Amino acid sequence: MELVKPDFGLVFWMTVSFLIVVFLMRKFAWGPILSSLKERENSIQDALNSAKKAKEDVANMKTENERILQEARNERDIMLKEAREAKDAIVNEARSRATVEADRLLNIARESIQNEKMAAITELKNQVATLSIGIAEKVIRQQLANDDKQKALVQDLLKEVKLN
Template sequence: MLLASLVEPSFGLIFWMTLSFLAVLFILRKFAWKPILDGLKDRENSIADALNEAKKAREEIATMKAGNEALMREAREEREVLLKEARDIRDREIAGAKEKAKAEAEAILERAREEIRNEKNAALAELKLQVGELSVEIAEKILLEKLGNDAAQRALVDRMLKDAESRLS
């Protein structure tokens, strides 16, 4: 009898269970489950949003870093180019200056040589002139001494002629 009552649902309990369980279900649905589930969802969404934002910020920083690096590389390359240009210009300038200095020195030397040559010629000419005058004076004195008589003059003419003859032969 008792055992049978165990598997035989009692009317009263079915009645109260249906009534009170459904009532509690509807009350909880409105006043408990809705705020709880909404709250959970909102919190999860806000956490997901925060994570997304953090990820985005990280990505932005990464792109910024990459940009900075590119900029730096560009600047370095430009500096290299500028330095190279400067070096080239300097080399060219130095080479040019050397060339010019050499040419100038050459010209100066040439002018000096020319002057030396001229001076030498002038000195030679004057020397010739003075030697000529001196020899004429000496000759005059010798002639005056040696050719004071006819015999001497004759002998001289003869020697001269002989000389001329030997030179012509």
């Protein structure tokens, strides 16, 4: 069959021209095209990578911020707690000191009141004594204004005296 018998001329031209075309295409077409495609792919990949990195950075920053915020919050809590404790301590101390002072003052007051009271009682006693003496004197003076009455009194007094 003629159909399946390779023609020498065509094989010759095919070999020659195909070798040339592969060479030319490699140099003038595939080289530039493939390198440009590769370049573009790389640039896209780079862009994607850097976007991914930026995203990661943002995420990192976010967690960092969160961490710092948490730390600040914790610190604040601690500080608040400390302040509260300090306040409580101060208040307590003040209170106890005040109590002590009040007690002391009370005691002093009580003592001085006692003293004053004693003094007043003493004075009152003296006054009462004086007054009593005065009254007694006046009463006696009145009662003993005449002889009869003196005699009666002496009688009374004598009655009271028990000779035993």
